[in-house]
Amino acid sequence: MNKVLMSGNNIIGEAAIRSGCRFYAGYPITPQNELTEYMAEHMREAPGGVFIQSESEIAAIHMIIGASATGARVMTSSSSPGISLKQEGISSMAACELPGVIVNIMRGGPGLGNIRPAQGDYFQATRGGGHGDYRTIVFGPATCQELADLTMSAYDLADKYRTPVMILADGMMGQMMEPVIFKKPKPRHYNENFILKGAGSGKSKFIRGLILDAIDMEEHNWKLERKYQVIKARETLHEEHRTEDAKLVIVAYGTAARIAKGAIKRLRDNGMQVGLFRPITLWPFPEAELRALSARVKKFLVFEMSTGQMLDDVRLALQGYADIEFHGRPGGVVPTPSELANVIARHYKETGK
Amino acid sequence: MMIKTIFSGFGGQGVLMMGYSFAHSAMNKGYQTTYLPSYGAEMRGGTANCTVAVADEEIASPVASEPDHLIAMNSPSLFNFQNKITSGGAIFLNSSIIESRPSRKDIKVYAIPCGDMAQELGNTRVANVIMMGAFLKETGIVSADIYLKSLETIMGSKKKSAAEINRKAFAAGFDFIKK
Numbered sequence: 001m002n003k004v005l006m007s008g009n010n011i012i013g014e015a016a017i018r019s020g021c022r023f024y025a026g027y028p029i030t031p032q033n034e035l036t037e038y039m040a041e042h043m044r045e046a047p048g049g050v051f052i053q054s055e056s057e058i059a060a061i062h063m064i065i066g067a068s069a070t071g072a073r074v075m076t077s078s079s080s081p082g083i084s085l086k087q088e089g090i091s092s093m094a095a096c097e098l099p100g101v102i103v104n105i106m107r108g109g110p111g112l113g114n115i116r117p118a119q120g121d122y123f124q125a126t127r128g129g130g131h132g133d134y135r136t137i138v139f140g141p142a143t144c145q146e147l148a149d150l151t152m153s154a155y156d157l158a159d160k161y162r163t164p165v166m167i168l169a170d171g172m173m174g175q176m177m178e179p180v181i182f183k184k185p186k187p188r189h190y191n192e193n194f195i196l197k198g199a200g201s202g203k204s205k206f207i208r209g210l211i212l213d214a215i216d217m218e219e220h221n222w223k224l225e226r227k228y229q230v231i232k233a234r235e236t237l238h239e240e241h242r243t244e245d246a247k248l249v250i251v252a253y254g255t256a257a258r259i260a261k262g263a264i265k266r267l268r269d270n271g272m273q274v275g276l277f278r279p280i281t282l283w284p285f286p287e288a289e290l291r292a293l294s295a296r297v298k299k300f301l302v303f304e305m306s307t308g309q310m311l312d313d314v315r316l317a318l319q320g321y322a323d324i325e326f327h328g329r330p331g332g333v334v335p336t337p338s339e340l341a342n343v344i345a346r347h348y349k350e351t352g353k
Numbered sequence: 354m355m356i357k358t359i360f361s362g363f364g365g366q367g368v369l370m371m372g373y374s375f376a377h378s379a380m381n382k383g384y385q386t387t388y389l390p391s392y393g394a395e396m397r398g399g400t401a402n403c404t405v406a407v408a409d410e411e412i413a414s415p416v417a418s419e420p421d422h423l424i425a426m427n428s429p430s431l432f433n434f435q436n437k438i439t440s441g442g443a444i445f446l447n448s449s450i451i452e453s454r455p456s457r458k459d460i461k462v463y464a465i466p467c468g469d470m471a472q473e474l475g476n477t478r479v480a481n482v483i484m485m486g487a488f489l490k491e492t493g494i495v496s497a498d499i500y501l502k503s504l505e506t507i508m509g510s511k512k513k514s515a516a517e518i519n520r521k522a523f524a525a526g527f528d529f530i531k532k
Contacts, residue, residue, distance in 0.1 A: 003380060005373070005377050005380050005386070007388075031392055115392070171392075172415065175389060176415050177389075178386070178388075179386065259414050261411065265413065334414075334416055336414065337413055337418075
């Protein structure tokens with residue numbers, strides 16, 4: 001297989017097309033523009049591919065809802081403020097059990113914020129973002145290779161569980177180029193019964209999120225919840241890096257996890273036993289795996305490019321079994337590994353006491 | 354080994370192409386590599402830059418807080434980045450348009466008149482390739498063969514004449530550095 005050098009944004013687009021995505025709708029916003037641009041150029045080369053630059057983010061999400069209902073593999077993408085606009089549609093997709101992949105290349109917020117890399121949308125992504133009782137599978141890739149692999153996985157899981165899947169990366173992941181190998185995507189398995197393609201002579205079908213009877217709506221909620229429990233039990237992914245003998249473990253995802261790896265290398269060179277726990281699925285959060293680690297590690301440092309959002313999930317997972325420290329750089333600042341190493345070293349020295 | 358290089362200059366001087374082609378050739382040599390362009394509210398005639406990391410191990414951060422090399426194609430680039438270069442590092446500057454020189458004594462400075470050299474070759478647009486020739490001769494991170502092959506892959510086969518002038522330009526920069 002051939003290694004190619006591509007930017008994160010382009011990799012997501014290529015992986016989506018290879019996975020059989022044939023409908024993309026989006027509206028430009030930095031720093032994810034190269035994904036929309038890639039789709040504009042390459043979707044027309046894919047048989048049956050449709051690219052639409054929509055009039056707004058809200059239009060784009062509703063276009064993919066329509067295309068998904070007709071059985072297409074679909075994608076829309078944006079960056080933080082644009083993803084806020086899509087929340088109504090994401091809630092609809094969850095309610096209607098429609099598969100689709102939504103990409104958020106995060107930038108500084110809140111509000112229009114800025115266009116620098118940030119991780120302030122963790123709550124929005126993992127807590128649903130839109131209204132109602134629902135969850136969204138969320139991937140937090142940390143390398144360009146993972147962007148390719150997880151985009152393909154996102155389509156598999158979206159179909160398998162008939163649910164929207166979000167890829168949560170940041171401006172740096174979107175803009176950066178790294179060598180990547182595109183693996184062969186798995187063949188699609190999607191039940192024909194869920195596709196609207198005209199009743200013909202058969203019974204008519206419909207897809208809806210409006211269920212006025214409270215008992216029916218409750219049953220629909222519990223049905224979704226059972227599905228989310230299955231996803232939680234089966235689809236959790238994480239990576240551990242040098243945790244075997246660690247006395248302090250950093251918990252970080254995406255770009256922050258890369259920076260943490262750089263810091264860990266420096267600290268290990270100075271004899272400090274530090275490791276990294278990196279959630280790859282942000283929802284479901286790998287809480288059992290993290291809690292298992294607290295049997296031998298008594299100090300954790302959560303590091304995010306935010307004021308502390310995943311921190312809540314770490315607290316819930318560790319249930320007070322270990323000390324938790326936090327270091328955050330919100331607003332679009334990308335700290336250096338040496339800065340983080342200094343912070344870690346300070347906390348590490350306290351573990352010796 | 355972990356080498357981080359910043360390529361910087363006016364938009365239009367081909368600085369992003371320098372970084373991209375360098376990262377591409379490093380990949381083809383089997384190294385790990387990352388390429389990170391500056392992005393955002395850039396303006397025509399403004400300064401563009403990119404950072405390329407090349408390593409034989411996993412690259413944690415694609416950002417260079419202390420780059421090993423700076424390729425400065427215009428004066429603002431030199432002023433912007435000269436104090437970030439790590440001690441013992443090197444600056445390659447386009448002496449055709451940069452008059453000032455860094456005052457630091459702990460780094461090597463290579464003044465390459467790549468703008469004038471490009472004019473002599475009859476195409477001012479190849480100044481960046483001339484600079485790449487000098488940069489790779491001095492640092493030896495990838496060989497001339499691997500780099501030129503990457504450059505041809507990137508440019509595509511449609512431009513035979515471009516490949517020819519690029520080869521000449523690269524050789525001119527390569528031979529400018531005497532070792």
